[in-house]
Amino acid sequence: MFPEEAEFVDRLGLFFELLGATRTMGRVYGWLLICEPPQQSLTELAEVLSVSKASISTVARQLLDGGMVERLPSSNRQHLYRVRPGGFTSVLETQLSLMRLGIEPAEFALSVLGEDRAEQRRRVEDFRDFCEFCTQAYGDQLMQMWNEYRKRKKP
Structure with a gap:
């Protein structure tokens, strides 16, 4: 080397x-x-x-x-x-799919946190919303944008 x-x-x-x-x-x-x-x-x-x-x-x-x-x-x-060609893309896809796994525990927390715990609920809702954002809106768009970018870069 x-x-x-x-x-x-x-x-x-x-x-x-x-x-x-x-x-x-x-x-x-x-x-x-x-x-x-x-x-x-x-x-x-x-x-x-x-x-x-x-x-x-x-x-x-x-x-x-x-x-x-x-x-x-x-x-x-x-x-x-x-x-593996495109292998690093699979890392991002895996990370985004792992973000989906954060939604369920957040939903559980919201189901057991009483309404009298508004501050805690707000923090959990922020976490859940971030997980949803990353996986639903941002995740799919990011992969699509990456594929379009690669097409433009390769003659």
Whole structure:
């Protein structure tokens, strides 16, 4: 790995940390974005990133489960991983769908909070409304806007 590539990989690791993921996850994803060939085994990833194979295996599974990478068939026993086209979009879709899950607990809280607890009800209503906004209005529009943006960017 060239020094500039290492800097990119490390910067993406820090970015992933800001998002609440691990630095190693960001570094693996970063390397898979720029490596040649575009598919890498766990052994190759561990070697180039100087991270244990066990850690790489855990991160690869998380990236696979998140839809950010895909596993490819291989002629030997080692699995190969590469970035799944549009994979980062699935992260946003997952986050938006998780926001939907916040609506039900908020509705429950509103059903048990008495009318005499107006301040608490207001806070819960704000939370519920935010979850609804993110998933109903904003979520669908954001994904549509992203798809339109990508079409404009690609000749």
